[in-house]
Amino acid sequence: MHFTHAITRIPADTVASGLTTANIGQPDPQKTRAQFRDYVDILHRLGLTVTTLPPAPAYPDAHFVEDTAVMMPELAVITHPGAPSRQGEVDTIAPLVSRFRPIVTMSASANMDGGDVLMIDKHFFVGLTSRTNQAGVDEFAAAIRPHGYKLTVVEVTDGLHLKSIVNYVGKNTLILSQDYAGHPAFDGYNQLILAKEEEYAGNTLWINDTLITPSGYPDTLAKLKTLGLPIIETDTSEIRKMDGGLTCMSLRF
Ligand code: CIR
Numbered sequence: 001m002h003f004t005h006a007i008t009r010i011p012a013d014t015v016a017s018g019l020t021t022a023n024i025g026q027p028d029p030q031k032t033r034a035q036f037r038d039y040v041d042i043l044h045r046l047g048l049t050v051t052t053l054p055p056a057p058a059y060p061d062a063h064f065v066e067d068t069a070v071m072m073p074e075l076a077v078i079t080h081p082g083a084p085s086r087q088g089e090v091d092t093i094a095p096l097v098s099r100f101r102p103i104v105t106m107s108a109s110a111n112m113d114g115g116d117v118l119m120i121d122k123h124f125f126v127g128l129t130s131r132t133n134q135a136g137v138d139e140f141a142a143a144i145r146p147h148g149y150k151l152t153v154v155e156v157t158d159g160l161h162l163k164s165i166v167n168y169v170g171k172n173t174l175i176l177s178q179d180y181a182g183h184p185a186f187d188g189y190n191q192l193i194l195a196k197e198e199e200y201a202g203n204t205l206w207i208n209d210t211l212i213t214p215s216g217y218p219d220t221l222a223k224l225k226t227l228g229l230p231i232i233e234t235d236t237s238e239i240r241k242m243d244g245g246l247t248c249m250s251l252r253f
Helices: 027-043 086-099 132-146 196-202 220-223
Strands: 005-009 050-053 070-071 076-079 103-105 115-120 121-130 150-155 166-168 173-175 192-193 206-209 210-213 230-232
Touching: 005 027, 005 086, 005 132, 005 150, 027 050, 027 230, 050 086, 070 086, 076 132, 086 103, 115 166, 121 132, 132 150, 166 206, 173 220, 192 220, 196 210, 210 220, 220 230
Parallel strands: 005 050, 076 103, 121 150, 173 192, 210 230
Antiparallel strands: 070 076, 115 121, 166 173, 206 210
16 A cells, blocks of 8 residues: 545534534634644655645535545545535545546445545455445445455444544554454454543554654554654644544545
8 A cells, every 4th residue: 555645625614513422622613724734734745645625614524535435546436424414525526536546436325434444455444333334335345346355344333433443553553442452353463452541543544654643642652653653743633623533634545
């Protein structure tokens, strides 16, 4: 897996009207955009070409572009997001994604959020969650079938998305919440187990053997350091107020 591009979207002034379970206060649009800009700067520094879409005020969660598509070398699957308020986001993502990849578009009877899809080389892990249903898994499986990917479905009963509980951090290693440590789906990977109070920081982003991690989570940082990879910390405190993290704010390919 080597990423050369990313797609992002500027957070809108309506950001505080999005979906959230966080209960840690309302985000400020200016501060949210400042944290978003820092994030895009990091992607640039890592050598990625970043295409940034304008804000979509009618869709307050639309800067969480990860949920609208799943990118792979051969194609992109345009999802049908599980939250009704987010389903229209795909209309502005699909034309852009189709400039880079052939697209397969999910039907309205299937639900999937890209935050439920973790790709590690030729292996997809897909979370069954409140946002991704079996029909979503089935349509996704049909789209990737010709391309030789392995697919493992993981039932996620707590947490918003699969990538709220597990992420790939390079060197054949996963970072994951205690509840999923030792889960048979993840056999064969080394595991860094998150402290309960730092589960949010598990949403660490691996880009070409550099790790981007939220600042303010010392136990997680110490665990990540054991990998010996370069680490960039960045403040996501405003993003977190809307249940967002580092993987959510880009499509990488
Ligand atoms: C939502 O609930 O859909 C947004 N407020 C947060 C989405 C976060 N996306 C992600 O983790 N991939």
